[in-house]
Amino acid sequence: MSGSGDQTAGARVVLEQVDKRYGDRLALSGIALDVRPGEFVTIVGRSGSGKSTLLRVLCGLEQPTRGAARVLASREVAAREAVRVVFQEPRLLPWRTVLENTCIGGPRGRDARARDVLDRVGLGDRLNDYPGVLSGGQRQRVALARALVHDPKVLLLDEPFGALDALTRIGAQRLVESLWAQRRFTAILVTHDVEEAVLLGDRVLVFDEGRIVESVAVDLPRPRAREVPEVGRLAGVLLDAIFRRSPEEGGLSRRASREDVSRHPATLLAPTGLEIARH
Ligand SMILES: Nc1ncnc2c1ncn2[C@@H]1O[C@H](COP(=O)(O)OP(=O)(O)OP(=O)(O)O)[C@@H](O)[C@H]1O
16 A cells, blocks of 8 residues: 555654563563564564563653663654554543544644544544443544544554454454555554454564564555465464463463464463453
8 A cells, every 4th residue: 555645754663672671570671673664563472571561662651771762753753743652442531522532632723633533533423422422443443543633653552452343343453554554654563463463564573571582574465354365374473483482480371272362362362361351
């Protein structure tokens, strides 16, 4: 897909030997990463492998213990405009309308832009509704609009589709991909779904114990479908990388097979057999 309309260019993201330590736990260990402007990088890995910590470092919620994380835009942009995050829960204010939620945190006079973005995510006719009357997928689209209204150079997505049902999830994936193709921001998405990682990523990184243990380039035309054999093959490669090591401590109670995971994608959420809580 080629960019059209807006000429917004994404920023380059560079991490140099980043460690993040919590007490004696090393959540990130020597992460070196260079993300091209406009690249779509997806990240998979077992629970606790450091994926969310990486996003928190990138958006400035956490400081690296060692090393540096840099966002390099082609022109000077305010930090708050450079990087935006969409979380698994939409985090909307229930007493504010869709339009008001979308404008939150932005400078005044963003109404027109917010309306435009809400239109693009298919909520142009829900501006004055409150979050309580929206579906889960619609709320997540408001969260996406709220991030995009700032015209970010980097969009961080932390399991943004995790709480959506399968059909809504496919629609939301396509929406994110088409917005990315239009606006050319740099996208970094954390997911537990290896197929989703292949469908959306130019490159998929596998995390394990705070390190990048595998990097898989996905050189397939877009939009991609789960039915394409190469998508399934790459998803298998990723699963092998995720489960290659079965650590004695804190790891899998048994080695999950590829079949287990494709039948029950949520297996990855709870590799030690814990109850899976869905939001
Ligand atoms: N604020 C914190 N204080 C202490 N330890 C933390 C904190 N945040 C994360 N950790 C630890 O850092 C490690 C990495 O956590 P992180 O949330 O990045 O993993 P994750 O890969 O995103 O996991 P999940 O897929 O379950 O969301 C874990 O061992 C976690 O317990």
